[in-house]
Amino acid sequence: GNSVTQMEGPVTLSEEAFLTINCTYTATGYPSLFWYVQYPGEGLQLLLKATKADDKGSNKGFEATYRKETTSFHLEKGSVQVSDSAVYFCALLTGGGNKLTFGTGTQLKVEL
Amino acid sequence: SAVISQKPSRDICQRGTSLTIQCQVDSQVTMMFWYRQQPGQSLTLIATANQGSEATYESGFVIDKFPISRPNLTFSTLTVSNMSPEDSSIYLCSAADRPHTDTQYFGPGTRLTVL
Numbered sequence: 001g002n003s004v005t006q007m008e009g010p011v012t013l014s015e016e017a018f019l020t021i022n023c024t025y026t027a028t029g030y031p032s033l034f035w036y037v038q039y040p041g042e043g044l045q046l047l048l049k050a051t052k053a054d055d056k057g058s059n060k061g062f063e064a065t066y067r068k069e070t071t072s073f074h075l076e077k078g079s080v081q082v083s084d085s086a087v088y089f090c091a092l093l094t095g096g097g098n099k100l101t102f103g104t105g106t107q108l109k110v111e112l
Numbered sequence: 113s114a115v116i117s118q119k120p121s122r123d124i125c126q127r128g129t130s131l132t133i134q135c136q137v138d139s140q141v142t143m144m145f146w147y148r149q150q151p152g153q154s155l156t157l158i159a160t161a162n163q164g165s166e167a168t169y170e171s172g173f174v175i176d177k178f179p180i181s182r183p184n185l186t187f188s189t190l191t192v193s194n195m196s197p198e199d200s201s202i203y204l205c206s207a208a209d210r211p212h213t214d215t216q217y218f219g220p221g222t223r224l225t226v227l
Contacts, residue, residue: 004154036218043116043204044218089155098143098208099170100216102154 002027006090006103013080013110021075021106023064023090031092033057033066033073034100038087047075047088080110114139114207116219124225125195132191133222135205140185143208145216146178150201158203161188195226 007022025031032051036044048057053068062077073090090103115138125131135144144161159167159180167180182188192199205219 041220043220044206046215046217049215098145098160098216099157100155102156104152104154 002031002092002094002101004090004092004101004103006088006106009087009105009107011106011108013108015082015110015112016079017110019075019077019080019084019108021088021090021108023073023075023103025071025073025090025092027071027092027094027101029094030068031094033064034091034093035062035064035073035075036089036091036102038089038105040086044089080108082110082112084108085110114141114209114217116205116207116217118203118205118219118222120222121220122223122225124227126227127196129195130191130193131195131224132189133203133205133224135188135190135219137186137207137217139209141207142185142210144182144188145206145208146180146188146190147204147206148201149204149221155204158190161190192224195224197226200224200226 003026005024034049035047037047038044048059050057050066056065064075087105087107089105091100117136119134146158147155149155157170158173159169161180161182163182179191202221204221206216208216
């Protein structure tokens with residue numbers, strides 16, 4: 001079956017530090033890959049996505065590249081801000097359906 | 113995009129009782145879904161709420177335990193029946209504006225604690 005593995009949190013960084021949150025996946029076929037973000041008290045929001053190998057998704061300074069050879073979709077940001085503090089979920093979607101498979105989420109805390 | 117609200121945002125319930133969670137979308141959507149997020153675990157799809165017909169449940173979830181209604185294209189409810197402490201979770205509603213789209217919009221979740 002499909003599965004997503006994320007690095008455990010919490011991840012605590014100082015403002016302007018470089019961020020990497022690792023995500024690897026197992027899937028049949030060729031999944032689409034997503035990063036969702038959940039700010040405190042809010043619903044999950046789609047942060048970025050990539051639908052085929054070597055695609056790079058980007059939004060709000062975050063980037064992730066779909067690496068088929070390593071089955072990975074690591075999230076990166078060059079300089080984090082306090083406002084980036086949230087829980088980040090990696091997810092995949094296969095087969096043209098609507099069933100998302102999520103990782104367990106990684107909490108990011110950014111301090112001044 | 114769609115904006116989704118859920119009620120209640122949180123509740124504490126006694127074992128053996130039932131709770132109905134409401135999900136409201138600010139626009140008509142084709143697909144609505146219910147997810148569960150147990151403590152320390154990932155989100156798991158419970159069912160797809162179908163307008164005008166029975167919900168489609170994922171493996172491990174049954175209608176008697178999680179009855180779902182979807183009377184129109186903007187509203188759905190999930191009931192957690194005969195609750196036990198193992199049902200303590202965050203329950204999330206999501207929506208997609210068409211089948212087979214890769215974009216889902218999520219509500220803020222309902223945090224349920226069962227004593």
